[in-house]
Amino acid sequence: MAGLPKLPGLTFTDPTLSSFHLSQTFNVCNGYKVPKYNYRGIGNRELNANSVKFINTNDPVRFDPSLTYGKTKAVAVNIFKPHFALYDQKCLTFKAFFKQGVVESPNEYYRVRHVNIIYFLEDDSITVMEPRTPNSGIDQGRLLKRHRVPKNLAGEYWHWKDFGVGKNIVFYGVVYHLVDCDGFTREYMASQGLVMADPEQLPPDPYTQSRLMSSSSHNTFTKTPSSDDNFRRFLEYDGKVLRFKAIWDDRDSEYGDIRKYEVMYFLHDDTVAVKEIHTKNDGRDPYSQLLRKTKLPKIWTDRPINFPSIYLERSDEEVTEYYQPKDLRVGETIFVLGRKMLLYDCDSFTRNYFKKALCIEQGSPIDVSEKPKPPPERKIPPHDGIGSLEDSLQNTITFLPRPPRKDMVKQILNANKYLRYEMKMEDIHPEDTIRRFILNYSLGDSTCKIFEPPIINSGIIGGKYLKSTLLPKPGTNPLDPEYYTPIDFYIGAIITVFQQRFIITGADLYVYRYMQANSSKFPCEVIENIRNFMFNKGYLNDDINQLMEENKMQIEKEERDAIGDDLKVTQTEMEKCLDKFGISAIEDTTFQKEYPKEELVVPEHNVPPFGIQPVNNDGPYPITTAPVPDLACKDEAQRIATTEYDTEEEKIKKYYDRILRKHKHICENAQPELPPEDDCLTKERKAKAVTFAEDQKCEY
Template sequence: MAGLPKLPGLTFTDPTLTSYHLSQTFNVCNGYKIPKSSFVGVGNRELDSHSVKYVTSTDPIRYDPSLTYGKTKDVPLQMFKPHYALYDQKCLTFKAFFKQGVVESPNEYYRVRHVNIIYFLEDDTITVMEPKTPNSGIDQGRLLKRHKIPKYEDGEFWHWKDLAVGKNIVFYGIVFHMVDCDVFTREYMASQGLIMADAEQLPPDPYTQNRLLHSQQNNFTKTPSADDKFRRFLEYDGKILKFKAIWDDRDSEYGDIRKYEVLYFLADDTIAVKEIHTKNDGRDPYSQLLRKTKLPKIWTDRPDNFPSIYLEFSDDEVTEYYQPKDLRVGETIFVLGRKMLLYDCDNFTRNYFKKALCMEQGVAIDISEKPKPPPEKKIPPHDGIGSLEDSLQNTLTFMPKPPRKDVVKQILNANKYLRYEMKMEDIHPEDSIRRFVLFYSLADNTCKIFEPPIENSGIIGGKYLKSSLLAKPNSNPLDPDYYSPIDFYIGAVITVFQQRFIITGADLYVYRYMQANSSKFPCEVIENIRNYMFNQGHLKDDIDRQVIDSQEDIKKVERAAIGKELEYTKTEMDRCLERFNIAPIGDDPQYPTELVKEELVMPEHNVPPFGIQPVNNECAYPITTPPIGSLACKNEAQRIATTEYDTEEEKIKKYYDKVLREHKHICENPPVEEPPKEEDCLIKERKAKCVKFADEKCEC
């Protein structure tokens, strides 16, 4: 029948086959798949692979070695434990917290709640437990019952692979932050290849911490102070520490620097602040800014729930008050929100700090305001109308005034000009023959330029530039640098309103002016003008005068050399002068060789110091000189003869030659008298040289 063709009427079916489904190979027990030991094919038919036909001698599965080697001992099968039995009562525990918002409560805005997230490995269910806190007022315990928690809306559930320390997970819109896990959880995660992070610290609940703090404060008791107020009153009554302070309120509208006086009362540690009023300061004369009270050091330190509208501070709310050690010169204190700088104190305060507190007060601070410098005056640019000096003078004062002029300079240098010859730089060929004369006025430093006419050239000449100040190119327009005589020399190039000129000559007065004022000109400019004047032949008179002066100097040197070459023999007069230690007139620097009316012979002797009487140096032959005649009294012929042939040096030489001849005649021809004896001369010499001391007799 298997070989029949598949045609209608030739197909036959087995009527016993009623089930054509494929048999399953697993049995499901309690949700777990258990493999079947044997199974059949479609329609409960035996499979062909189970027949002996498919068994071969080399088939390792169908081959039974017991047929060949005999029966062996059966190896016990490993006990199979299902998933629910293997992970029974095994859980992963994580510590976590979440924040719960609190509305309409003045004491708290949110709460931090600590929970434990427990994951059951046997059926992948999760539960959330919150440890109970005594007197919390919250229904704590199991927050989320045990079940599979969906992760997304597509049906996926949270798995242990999604849990980790430091991770946020969301259960039904509540965000839990996991901070730690137990030891079993860390070991299990590590065995599965997941390493847990380090443990984090659970944040405290602010409301719980606040209640704990109040409960601890209530356990403390306050001990009364040992300070005796009555004793302090008797000892420190009337003793006040005075400080000078300022309050800088310029940051606010209509604010100003105001001065105050800070008074610290040692009797009860209170502070008062008085305002220092000045005359006509425009402020209400209030006596005190702060009455006598204890001043808190941190004036903003108060509880949030303190009813400041109807209740004042007490010692319970203020942590610290100002004490004397907090008041130092140079420090800033807060007077109920006002920053005051202490800049000075009185002598009693300084002594109290030095002796009682062993502290030195600082040096007084100078708070006087320094005058502000006047704003810089900006000079407007010159508009081109009028001179620069006139425009600048109009900006200095409200009422315009003419600029000041040097009247003395104008009077001394009136109509004095320095003239220079110039030519244009060759720009056009027709300008090469043009010449110009520059007049520099010494009275007002202005320059004017004239052009001489040239016949039959078409150049009519005339005024080229009126008297004006010539500014140098590239100078500051508001403070220009003007041309001066030191800029004018032969070959110099000057710019006159963008027209360049070359100086080719100057007159002799320019050189004479430079000689008279050589300190005002550089040496190069004077040398340049001198060379030009020498080349032009204007210095012939100077050269002749210099030649005459040099010849006269040569004659003087020759006349002085004549007396030096003669050999001078000593006369009796020279010996007499040497005997009395009298130097010749020409050798004594105190008496120069010139005409004098006193005696020409001046005695010289060395006087020993201390207790010596004056020496008698009277000469036996006194020398007198006749008076010198005045040259002004001579007649015209004598005056002409003396001035024409004799110079002043020759006159002096002739006079002294006459005097020496008279002295020589007196010494060689003494008056006819009996010559003195030799003994008398010795006596006279002894008298001349006799010296008398205070304690001794006269000795020679």
């Protein structure tokens, strides 16, 4: 039929053809134009281009289309499309939620609202849509009209680059948390280099969940009556009560305080009573109980939505769960009709019941006693410059000002006693080099007074430079200053008198005498410094002369005591011969036993320069001695040796040497030296033993 000429009578129509329109080459999918493949021609005929018959069989290697058709034309420039035409009807959709606080409602504290944030790419506008929930009572739908939302006060607006799954964005004070996005948004963000995080779960609305739970429980579940025998429980557990000690911390409310209670759980009927513990003078009304015996609901806000709580009290049908003994443990918190009470202790019966009946070990008691608050720090106000620091401090210590206490003993003992020093100024101006100052330090009140002597024909009038005042050291705390003391005054010391520096150049002889009398109060360096100054000035000539006289007298005494020690002994010919051959003489042991070397040593004692020390001498340690012994007791040989060869002065000297030696033995050994019992002078020597006063120390 296709090869017949197109003449009348040779053409035929196909009765199956009914559609003669021109087919479209594009399809519209989600608002986008997509090329259409395998479409048919006019009359729903197959196109020749789609047939295998018209496939070119020429070898593409040998066949060059440019030889037949000429060179191809250049690629046409893409047509510019504006931004609004390129992103027309293209939007980014994010799923998000925000929390809305609920005020003055016992059923809920906040709501979780789910929204869809739509971002229009063509003009960067944003709108927020909330899906409608049936019977929610909230005006839902479009929460934010479509417009460009400002980001901050700097004139910036929210852009799609600021969006991302898991981020928080703020529109006019409302914080939206993005949890997910659709497929186009995720693909578009990935093409722009922003990879979206994994989707998150939308949190449920607690109030909606509670409504669903209550409606489902009332519709599908029915409570069965308890099979417990109340009479048996009454006979078994009557009078058995679990007692817990609890506290209620109500300090968040106005005039609130920590209050103690006693929670009693009655085992025979599972009721709870709360008794308030009053203390003496607590200032509260003496009510005996906070809660009478009743079953305590565990979730006190849980009640059916359609329950008329204004007119009726809740029964067992409306309460989901009551408190049981297993819910009461030391350290746990329970809710007594909205009051949070902490159980911190229980009695012994309660501990035994939990251990034997429930196999639960109660915790140790918790110390809930309030720790005493530390006293507030007493801050001393700064000195206002009027009066002394002591007077200002007294005004802060007591309500009625009192004069500061003074050391009257110190003032009485050191009345009119001053330490005088000579000072000069540091060389600041040439005219001040000749000025001299006298510093008087009062030992009675520790004040310093400075006086400048006048210099004739120099233009320096002199007079009082500083009145009697306490002289503070530089760099110390002005509220608690450290004052100058005599320890700081020595030759060459630099002191600062209210920003003026002085150098101490001299001191009075009384200063050195005071330091000698009170050497424990001064460092050795200060005393040595003052002593050297006094020596260089010649103020210690009298002391030196006196010391020389004492040394001279001591030397004379030692010379008198050493009479006979340096006598030259004339050796015999026999002794010279023995010394020549190095032979020592044989010692007489009998003589050494009778006269040991210790008795031959001259004891160390102080003998007065004039004469011999008297018998009853007054010293730091009282000595009680007997009169001079009688020599009648001694044998004839000793008596003759004593009377004929010793003078009267030597006898007295040996006698007191023996007494002083015993004195030294007692000081060193804490007991007197006992004489031998067979001596004929035993009684006499015991009578002459040296005794001391109690609580006395021996010093050499």
